Amino acid sequence: MKPVVVENLTVAYQKKPVLSNVSFEVPEGKLIGIIGPNGAGKSTLIKAILGLIPKAAGEIKIYDKKxxxxxxxxxxxxxRGSVDWDFPTNALDVVLMGRYGHVGWFKRPGKKDTEIAMECLKKVGMEEYASRQISQLSGGQQQRVFLARALAQDAKVYFMDEPFVGVDAATERAIIELLNELKRQGKTVLVVHHDLQTVKEYFDHVILLNVNTVAAGATEEVFTLENLHRTYGGKLSFLEKDQLVVEQK
Incomplete structure (x- = not known):
């Protein structure tokens, strides 16, 4: 069974397609980059898979189930920009939210759950900020807390929407190390990503998206100049060999 299979997915806002007949499947235990220009439907794709927004057509399965x-x-x-960081809660409580799938929404997390949450904060280097209000954390620290919450869920498939945006270099390194650790554990991680320079370094598999699926497959096979031109059109510029710049308009 494939971790994620999407068949002919269409999502429309006010009758205008944001995604049209998108189809792909991903292998288990890999890091998968979702790549495309602004307005390509990358975040919409994740939200549609998770049922956060309605789809107009298509089939989505996670391990062969709806x-x-x-x-x-x-x-x-x-x-990170979609979260209300002024909500009055601390870092530990945010991470504990990731345990509700295990304990149930109407039960309080127990000692074991708190220990797991603290361990997840430690993995992202945030254990000393456990009691800090999330509004008092920097952007990079907030992102680490949300990654710790995802770890606390102990899921098999992870979806991450631009986790590297607005973070410093140290946080980016910490995030990619964490993603590789999840991969070593056999987890599948799909990441919306915008930096073309790091795609080959970070991802085993890519989905090139621009409303439709341009290409999907192993990075060495799919992440080609021809496919990038098809994905970005005239917005793709070249500085020198193997170095790319995307001019978003």
Whole structure:
């Protein structure tokens, strides 16, 4: 069974297609980059897979089953800009939210859950900030807390929406180390990503998206100049060999 299979997915806003007949499947235990220009539908794709927005057509399966929000098989890290960071809660409580799929929404997390949450904070270098209000954390620290929450879910498939945006170099290194650790554990991780320079370094598999699926497969086979031109069109510029710049308009 494939971790994620998407067949002919179409999502429309006010009758205008944002995604049109998108199809792909991903292998288990790999890091998968979702790559494409602004407005390509990358975040929409993740939200549609998770049932956060309605689809107009198509089929989505997680391990050969229709995904349900209460399933513990999936972990999600949203875009940092979409979160209300002024909500009055501390870092530990945010991470403990990742345990509700295991304890149930109407039960309080126990000692074991707190220990797991603290261990997840430690893995992202945030254990000393456990009692800090999330509004008092830097952007990179907030992102690490959300990654710790995803770890606490102990999922099989993770979806991460631009986890590297707005973080410093140290946090980016910490995040990619964490993603590789998840891969070593046999987890499957799909990441919306915008930096073309690091795609070959970070990902085993890529999905090139621009409303439609341009290409999907192993990075060495799919991440080609021809496919990038098809994905970005005239927005793709070249500085020198193997170095790319995307001019977003």
């Amino acid at each position: 995904y349900r929000a209460k399933d513990r098989v999936v972990g999600y890290v949203p875009q």
